[in-house]
Amino acid sequence: MRKAKLKVYRGTADAGEFKDYEVQVEEGMVVLDAIHAIQAKDSPDLAVRWNCKAAKCGSCSAEVNGMPSLMCKTRMDRFEEGEEIRVAPIKTFPIIKDLVTDVSWNYEVNKKIKGFSPAPDDKEWIIHQEDIDRVQEFRKCIECFLCQNVCHVLRDHDRKDAFMGPRFLVRTAGLEMHPKDTANRMQYLKDEGHIGMCNITKCCTEVCPEDIHITDNAIIPLKERVVDEFYDPLGKVIKKIMGTDKKGW
Amino acid sequence: MTNTIESKAHPGRTARTDNWWANPLMVAVGFGVFIAYATFRTFENNYFEVDQYLSPFYSPKLAFDWWHFSPAILILWIPAGFRATCYYYRKAYYRAYFMTPPGCAVMGTSGTGYSGETKFPFILQNMHRYFFYCAALVLLVLWYDAIISFRAPDGRFTVSLLSLFMCLNCYLLSGYTFGCHAWRHLCGGAVSCFSKTEQQKAQFRIWHFVTKLNEHHQGWAWASLFSVGLTDLYIRSVAAKIIPPGVLF
Amino acid sequence: MATYETHEHDVIVIGAGGAGLRAAIEVSAMGLNVGLICKSLLGKAHTVMAEGGVAAALANVDPQDGWETHFKDTMNGGKLLNNWRMAQLHAQEAPDRVRELERWGAVFDRTKDGRILQRAFGGHKWKRLCHVGDRTGLEMIRTLQDQGVHQGITVYMECTISKLFKDGDKISGAFGYYREDGRYVLFKAKAVVLATGGVGKIYSVTSNSWEYTSDGQGLAYEAGADLIDMEFVQFHPTGMVWPPGVRGILVTEGVRGEGGILRNSKGERFMWKYLPESTKDGFAADEAEAKEWVEAAIAGKRTEARRPPELSTRDNVARAIYIENKEGRGSPHGGVFLDISYQDPERVKKKLPSMYHQFKELADVDITAGPMEVGPTCHYIMGGIRVEADTAATRVPGLFAAGECAGGMHGANRLGGNSLSDLIVFGRRAGAGASDYAKQLGGFPSINEKDIEAAIEELEAPFHREGPNPYDVAKQMNNIMDAHVGIFREAKEMEIGIEKLQELKKDIAKVAVKGDKRFNPGWHLCRDLKNMIVSAEAIARSANSRPESRGAHSRLDFPDTDKGKWATVNTAVSKDGDQMKLEHTPLPAMPEDLKKLFEADKK
Structure with a gap:
């Protein structure tokens, strides 16, 4: 042998x-x-x-x-x-x-994310599979922190002071896209989690052992939601006129 | 927390033993060739129109008395801006040209000077959706160009290899444009529930289709980049009488 | 003397799997100060390995379901040796606990009309397992972890408890070390909840992780609690058997729930042969009926067809596979074939994604294209620390236990899916029980300085002596348990096993390590061995004392299930000086109204 x-x-x-x-x-x-x-x-x-x-x-x-x-x-x-x-x-x-x-930093970052916040109601929740397919992908995460490790913002530039990292963008995406969640984490993403530090170079996706499409399905949709809120004045005006509600229900 | 960049466990830029540099090198060369060609063609200001065929670099043709330079300059900022702010291209050129990072677990630039997309100029990447709106309009014009190319100057219906190539180009550009991450967000990704109202259900169907395109955004990006360059080269060659348009009937 | 840091909590919870997390959440919700201690990083506990689902009679898919049926299934699965009250509370409260998880952010698979989807599982009469593909445990632990974090629970990660302290007969705290650097830590507490999981590491082929070293059982035994039903060790019928590096890793029962078929090397669908007469009526009579059931399940339709024979209880399927192999009809690596490849590949990938990846990546087998090779693997121990059903209190005041390390709930055999529900039902009850106890206690009981010194001395000793390598000793323990107290047991083998375990105890007292206390797995194992030997001996002695076959306890010398005395007693072991005392204590008597549920069935 x-x-x-x-x-x-x-x-x-x-x-x-x-x-x-x-x-x-x-x-x-x-x-x-x-x-x-x-x-x-x-x-x-x-x-x-x-x-x-x-x-x-x-x-x-x-x-x-x-x-x-x-x-x-x-x-x-x-x-x-x-x-x-x-x-x-x-x-x-x-x-x-x-x-x-010592990966304890990750657990500290996690604490700062606003948790799941459904509106109080006593009725049975009716949620369809297509509403949660996206969320379920993010919840496959096994917290191996390989994405945090490979992310150059943390790895090469050592910006643990500023950037929450891919793992916690994935978690945030899972909360934001949950049909029953009512919280808004956009300000946090922009000003504290600093989603803008991510330059979508996709190494997190490449190393993910759970094959979560971290960049395409979690980070970029969150970046676009941040754009909705802070960088798209035209869109804001249109939405105001049309009276569109993002959360759906 | 100590900075771990200079650790004995991780000497040098990387411990990878594979050819991690091959990919960014290919990207750098690929873009380089296209950018050089496109720049040359923009300023050449000649051989962009022959008979019923108009080069995509110069379409829509904006001819004004007050404009004394190449008309391509007036239009090319749209596709150029669309691609420059595209989520796929960003990954590719951040890796190939900016080395942030050049490859996964490969150190490029380091230190705390990095600010990602949080500051000027990269904060402008957030305008990607505006470029998308414009690019979609340009694409409409390109489809118009491709379709009218089936009509010879004498009004007769004709089919040429060049026309077919123009159609193929439009097809690839459509696949690229409508697989855009920003569009994926705008058409439905922003919604947190897909099943409550008829509008949401429709949005889900569109989003689902866009998602399928988006999964291969990189492929569409490269294919359409080549096709648009080759379409222009074809038209230039026909206009310069190097090759014929390849009329089939 | 070595220094140690000190923390004070009203309640400490040892173990941060489903039960520990749920207990800690409850303590915190009741306004007390709680410390949660885990041997691994938070969120890595063995609960993440649970695949198939959590059993709760929500009746979303099969509206006939209700807590009474769940209760009956659980008791029948446990061969009526369960603590009836635990089984009742479990069946009644599981639906609420599942709905609570959903409110805390768990995202279960859905039915077509948007409710929580439920799948079939062995021994459950109706489709009852709420699931998330085949990673239900991960969903549960992450949900509880985040809920706990946002409630502000204090977590001590990578911390091992080596000793429980008492003030008189009352629990007063615990002592241990951080795995990271070996520094010592003292926890002062009014109450302690044990939620440390199982004992799988005493066998060589197991689905359990390194953490499953019988810590709670060992600590409770040392502190004076008794362990019941320890002879009932569940060998899951379907573990991976090849390649050697992954031997024992679980193949979820969900594969069979989704229609997986078991065949021997001759291609025979052998499970029909092994269905016990008493349950035969519940299963399909032939291939056609089994197929109809599977097709209806896939289409999400109701059917009159009965379930396939593969969905018999775990003990039964494990024995069948064992016998097929013994009689020469096994697969090349000593298992049998489990086949789901006749179904649409995309559906298999969607419903069993981790199984697909597990086989693809670890064994190079595409389960959508061919069968898997599977065989029995040590999976779960039904026995454990004896607790009161309503409060999860042990007989030691201030000591509580929940989850796998507690005994009674599952009797002689556990049904799939009843473990995750056990964790959240009794995790919550243990948290509440400990909180009530701590509240009425008032001040903190005291801890004797001498006890602390002794605890430190015990931990330091392996560095200061010459002796056997702890890995070798662990290996020997595995060999003894495999050979003498495995799936099939007989008196002469077990007696040899017990002898050998006595010898092994001497080695355990002498194990030695080199290096320092900084993250030293060899040193950690030295202490773990002391817990493991408690369960190993308890299993061997309990098994030897039960002259019948029942549930997961199969005796070659007593193949029949006794209808007399042995149907009415639990085996219990406890510490008596240096010796292990063994008793047979009567089962708690079931009240008449519950008994009627079983009588109605007989008619």
Whole structure:
């Protein structure tokens, strides 16, 4: 059976290096299996986050040969015989140890978004499938934060102070497009979440393990809603004359 | 939170081992060739009309006594502006020319000088829908040009390869124009409920169709970019008597 | 001595899956100060893995449904060993809890007329499972997570609790460490809710994540609570069997709910052979009737046709697959074939998107083009901490438990979809129970400094000794449980297993690790092993003490279900000094009006 060569980052942000490991490759093995094999055999203290091993929890985010990906979904047979497999922690968040990073910033951002706000009523909700297809796509998100990691606004420009990031634009889109939601998050998106920082270069969409069309279906529609509110004086006038109600009901 | 840009786990611009640079390079060359050609043709101010055929670069033909330059300048700002503010093109040229970022998980420019689309000039990208309105009108004229090209100068019905090519161009331009993200928002995406009223149901059907086009917006963008350039080249070649219009009957 | 940080909350909830989150929301809604502690990041708990749906008798699709039928199905599924009161509360309250989730932002799939859609599942008489494709658990946890966050619950992420403290007989707090850097933390609390989930990691093939190390069971046992029904471990019939890296990962019962067919290597649809006489009437008589049912389900129409045999209860299907393999009719990798590829590919992708991706990406199999290979995987433990039905209180004052770590609700076997509803029904009740208790308690009970020292010493010890690698010990435990207390059990095997577990205990007391306390999984496992061995031993002893087959407990030496004594008692284990004490306690008696529901059925 063939062996694979892995280079795994060991250490903290200030002190660390890529260490070499060899792992027996079994059929259907993924990178996370290889990391577990290293843990069980060579280094029980190798730090890695994981839960489900089935791409449902979004815990095992890392960068494999430079590409942000879920280790549980990255098959070892993708690599050629003898190819070196380099496993690094995600870059955008501070390293705690080895492959584990401090993603707590994301949870802080989430708190600031105004939650689901339906109008109070006691009747059964009648909502049709076509009304929620869009929302359901966004709710597939498993919060792996790969989109946050790859987003250059956070990654290269380190604008965590200004930009909420793709994950939370997706969440906001899911709230805004919910047929029963009554809140308006446009001011927030423009002035605090800074949706304008996004230049729709689509890396978030490229790395999303759930295949959510983050840019086309969440961010751009939100940008257009922000335009409705702040950058389209003509449209505002027309809507006023026609008396169109955006929320529908 | 510490800035993690200079971390030992992530030395250099990227750890990617694939040919991530190939795509932005192709885009840069592709746009470059088109822009050079279009600029040349705009200022050439010749060979844009022959018999019943009018080049899309010069249509609608705006001839005024007070205007002493190429009439193309009066009209080309519309398609140019439409494409420059298009959500797909933005992605492509931000990556290829501005390197924000050049590829996913590849560092281009870095630091905190980046402001995305929140400041002048990029804040003007929010005007995309106005360009869409104008581009849709221009497209109508191009369809008119294509249809009347089936009528020879002597009034007889004729079919030529050039006419068919003009139709193909209009078809591709339509697919591109009506798959526009801003239009997708305006025609129905802005609504949060699709099923309550007859108007919403109609909006849903339009939105659904536009969404299908929008999924391949990139393909339509490139195809129509080439077709519009080639249509012009064809007409120029016919006008310069290099090749015939290819009359079939 | 090592330092530790201290936090004070009226109630702490350990575990942030569906039950823990729901409990914390309830405590916070009742105006108390709550701390929610989880071993992973928030929103990663095992609840996200739940696929098929949440069972609630909304009667949106089958108007004949009602709580009584749900109650009866649950009790029948549990072979009448359930705590009747829990089953009743569960059936009665699940619809309200589901509607509440919707009001909090959960987006369920819809019927054509815009109501919450419900699908069929094994053991449920009517279409009852509210779902979101095959990611219902994710929808539930995200909804609860956001609701909790916006209510201002304090969350301690990646924090493991290693000890519960008592003041006299009352709970007074908990001690643990942050996984991130190993720093210690003390929680002072008036009440503690355990919602730590299950024990799957004691078996080698399991659908459970690393977190399922029996923490709640272990902590409660140490604190003096008793564990009931521990012999009832559910092996889900359909886990992935190939490739090895994904062995055990769940294939949702939703596949069968949507019309998936089970066949052996000879192409036979074998489930008909294994339908118990007592339930045969509820199932299609032949292929044609099963097909009619599936077609009606796809079209969203009502039908007189009865359900396909694949929708028998989980214990039954798991046994069938086991026997097919034993008799040489299994698939190449020791499973059977589950086929949904005869349906329209687009529909399969729409209704079972995660399954489609899971097989495509992890196993390189296109389920719209060919069958999946599936086999039994350890999935759920019906047994757990004994609680009072209405308040979720254990016998230790101030200690509450909900969700999988609590026992009683599911009896000898759990129906699919009853777990998610269990989480929200009893999560809420545990939160309310703990709040009421904390309110009447007044001040905080005290914590003995010596207990804290002992807790720190216990955690530090693996660094200061030579001993076996914790991963090796965990592997040995898996092997013992697989070999001696697996799907099919017999006395002589279990006795060997119990012996071996006693030996293993000695190793667990000696496990050692290197490195430091900063995110060190090996060190974490050292403490987890102590919890795991409690459940492993409890399962082995309880199983050995029940000389019959019932629900998920299958004995080769006692293949029949007893109608006498064993139908009327729960097995219970508790800590007695260094020993595990085993008792058989009588089932709570069902009141007459509920009994009548079953009698009416017999007529």
